[in-house]
Amino acid sequence: MELILPEGHTMWVYCPGSANPKKITGKKSQAMILAFNEVPDDDLDFDEDLIYTYGGELFTGIGYEESDGRRISEIQYVNGRQEGVSCDWHADGSLCEETTFRQNVLHGRRVRYDTEGHVLLEEEYEYGILRSKVERDAEGEVMDAFELKPGDPLWKTLVDFRERFKW
Structure with missing residues (x-):
């Protein structure tokens, strides 16, 4: 399934089990296409640079893992790279961890919770640096x-990464 987000329009994207939605806004002069491909992690291939493919093509969508009929993790990919929020869940179904990636690199918040929803760990990454x-x-x-x-x-x-990449 694909959704075209026209210029200037905004959409909130939720990671299942998360209370922290991500805001997406259509860019000028282009429509944003959001793919909702979902495939099991085991069906994804990756190379030495951790570029993910599915059926020989760069993967855009969500890779997930299930155990005993319930989802235990999911990772968002765009053009073969981890992009956005990945989530893991405890055995009881409560959110265990949310981690934010940008172009396959930790970039943003990483939060780990106990089964009661209390925050045990909060980390902030920029360009993979804690x-x-x-x-x-x-x-x-x-x-x-x-x-x-x-x-x-x-x-x-x-500082060098900030000047070079400007994310």
Whole structure:
């Protein structure tokens, strides 16, 4: 199934089980086509650069894994690369983790939950580099925290990536 999103129109896309929708807006001079291909992860092929294909073509859609008749994970792909939010679920069906990718790279939030919905881990990535992290116990107390600062060794790499890629 495909959906054409005309210029200026907005749509909210939900990852099943997630309370955090993603806003998509049609771009100027082009319509956005959203493909809702869903295939089992085992049916996807990938190469050494982790470019995913299905039936010999770059895959756009959702790769998923099921166990005992229920979905336990799904990953969004665009043109063979992980793009958007991937989700994993606990055995009881509650959301376990949401991770955001951009062109196959961690880029955005990664959040891990316990089965009660409490946030155990919040991380923020930019170009695959960990920018910040807060880890909590089941009571919500901070156990560990990190924030990348200008003096850290990866800061220069992050600045270089920002200038080069401009996502």
